[in-house]
Amino acid sequence: MLSASPQALPAASTPLRREMRETLHLAGPLAAANLLQMMVYAIDVVFVARLGQEALAASSLAIALFGLINWSLCGLTGAVAPLIAAELGQRRHAVREIRRSVRMALWLSVVASLAGMGVCLLGERLMLLTGQDPRVAARAGGFLAILMFALIPLIGANVLRTFVSAMGRPYFATAITGLAILVNALGNWAFVFGNLGAPALGLAGSAVSSCLTGLATFAAYALAIRADRRLRRYRLFGRFWRPEWQRLQELVKIGLPIAGTILAEAGLFSGAAFLMGRIGEAELAGHTVALQVAAFCFQVPFGIGQAATIRVGYHYGARDRAGIHRAALVALGAGGGFMACTSLMMLLAARPIVSLYVDPAEPANAALIGFAVQYMIVAAAFQLFDGVQAVAAGALRGLQDTRVPMLIAVFCYWVPGAAVSIGLGLFTPLRGLGVWLGLLVALVIVAAMLLWRWHRRERLGLVPG
Incomplete structure (x- = not known):
C-alpha cells in the first residue's frame, strides 16, 4: 500500500505525502464527528435549561457522571482499533480475524455497560457523598436511572464506529453523529414538553431522548455496514454467540489501561x-x-x-x-x-x-x-x-x-x-x-x-x- 510508485515527485517524498493524505482522510471526519458529538450533549442542556435551575443542576451532575462512565468504556472497547489495524497490516485471514475482534469488542461493550449501569444506580448516593443538595441529588439519581439504558447502544455504537473508521469509511461516523443531533433534538422536543403526541415527561424526557438517540445511532451504524459492499462481507454479526476468549483477553489487556x-x-x-x-x-x-x-x-x-x-x-x-x-x-x-x-x-x-x-x-x-x-x-x-x-x-x-x-x-x-x-x-x-x-x-x-x-x-x- 505504501510502496513507492513512479511519479514526478521525488521518490523519498512520495511515502510521506501519501501518509499525510491517508491520515487526514481519517482524521478529518473523525474530528468532525467529535465536534458534532459535543453538539449532541449541548442539545440536552438547551432543552433542560427551560425546566428551571434545579432541573438543569440535576441533569448537569447526572451527565457529568454518565459522561465519565461513557468515555471510560469507549476507551475500553476502543482497544479494538489497534487490533483491527494490525490485522489489516498483516493481511493474513484479515476478514476472519477482524470479525473475531469486533465480535469480542461488542461482547465486551455489553458486559462493561452492565457494570456501568450498576454505577449509575448508585448515582444519588455518590452525589450525596460529595455534598450536593439532597433534592438535586434525588432528581439526578432518577435521571440516571433512565439514562443508564443508553450505555449499551452507545458503547456498542462506538465499537462499530471504530470498525468503519479503521476500514477506511470514517465519513460514516460524521454523518451518523449528525443524524444523532437531529434525533436527540426531536426526542427532547417531544418527550420533555409533550409534543408529537408524546407524554410531557420533563427532565425524565431528556433521558428517554438520550436512550432513543443511542439506539438510533447503533442502528444507523448497523445499516451503514450492511449497505456498504466492502464492509458487508465481514459479516460482523454472524455466529455472534461464538466466544473467542483469547481475543477478548487481548482487548481487556489493551483496553483497561486506556480506560x-x-x-x-x-x-x-x-x-x-x-x-x-x-x-x-x-x-x-x-x-x-x-x-x-x-x-x-x-x-x-x-x-x-x-x-x-x-x-x-x-x-x-x-x-x-x-x-x-x-x-x-x-x-x-x-x-x-x-x-x-x-x-x-x-x-x-x-x-x-x-x-x-x-x-x-x-x-x-x-x-x-x-x-x-x-x-x-x-x-x-x-x-x-x-x-x-x-x-x-x-x-x-x-x-x-x-x-x-x-x-x-x-x-x-x-x-x-x-x-x-x-x-x-x-x-x-x-x-x-x-x-x-x-x-x-x-x-x-x-x-x-x-x-x-x-x-x-x-x-x-x-x-x-
Whole structure:
C-alpha cells in the first residue's frame, strides 16, 4: 500500500505525502464527528435549561457522571482499533480475524455497560457523598436511572464506529453523529414538553431522548455496514454467540489501561471544577466557559490521535518500522500545528470568544468574563501540550502500548498536577489561576513523557523487528 510508485515527485517524498493524505482522510471526519458529538450533549442542556435551575443542576451532575462512565468504556472497547489495524497490516485471514475482534469488542461493550449501569444506580448516593443538595441529588439519581439504558447502544455504537473508521469509511461516523443531533433534538422536543403526541415527561424526557438517540445511532451504524459492499462481507454479526476468549483477553489487556488513562485525566479536570466551587461562584463560572472552549478545540487533535492509532497500528501489523515513524510524524505535526493556531486565537481573541457564551454588556457578568479571560490565557499555553499528548498517546496505542502510558497519566495528573492545583488554588492568592496552572503543569509533563517513550520505542522493544 505504501510502496513507492513512479511519479514526478521525488521518490523519498512520495511515502510521506501519501501518509499525510491517508491520515487526514481519517482524521478529518473523525474530528468532525467529535465536534458534532459535543453538539449532541449541548442539545440536552438547551432543552433542560427551560425546566428551571434545579432541573438543569440535576441533569448537569447526572451527565457529568454518565459522561465519565461513557468515555471510560469507549476507551475500553476502543482497544479494538489497534487490533483491527494490525490485522489489516498483516493481511493474513484479515476478514476472519477482524470479525473475531469486533465480535469480542461488542461482547465486551455489553458486559462493561452492565457494570456501568450498576454505577449509575448508585448515582444519588455518590452525589450525596460529595455534598450536593439532597433534592438535586434525588432528581439526578432518577435521571440516571433512565439514562443508564443508553450505555449499551452507545458503547456498542462506538465499537462499530471504530470498525468503519479503521476500514477506511470514517465519513460514516460524521454523518451518523449528525443524524444523532437531529434525533436527540426531536426526542427532547417531544418527550420533555409533550409534543408529537408524546407524554410531557420533563427532565425524565431528556433521558428517554438520550436512550432513543443511542439506539438510533447503533442502528444507523448497523445499516451503514450492511449497505456498504466492502464492509458487508465481514459479516460482523454472524455466529455472534461464538466466544473467542483469547481475543477478548487481548482487548481487556489493551483496553483497561486506556480506560484508566481517561479516568485519570477526566478525574483531574472534574476535580478542578470542585476546587473552583470552593474558591467562588464567579471563578467556577469562568472556569466552565474557558474549559468549554478548550474542550471544543481539543476534539480535533483527539480525532487526529484516533487516526494515528489506526495508521500506526496498520504499519505495526505490516512490520513496517519506517511506516510507523511516518504515521506518527504526520499526526504529531498535524495535531501540534492545529493546536498552535488555536493557542494564538485564544491569546488574541480571548474576550470576543468568551462573549459568545455570556453577555459582556451585563454588569453582573463582569467578574465571570474577567476570570474566563485569565484562564483562557493559561489554556492557550497548554493547548499545544494537550494536542501533543493526545496524538502521542494515540500513536502508542497503535503499538498496543497502553499500560505504561496509563501509569504516566495517573502519576502526572494526580501527583504534580493535582498538587500544584490544590497548593496554588487554595493556599496562595492565585486562587483560580493557580488551579489552571496545575492543569498546565500536568499536561506539560504528560506530553514530555509520552514523547520520550515514543522516541525510545525501539529501545523499549515496542516496535516489531
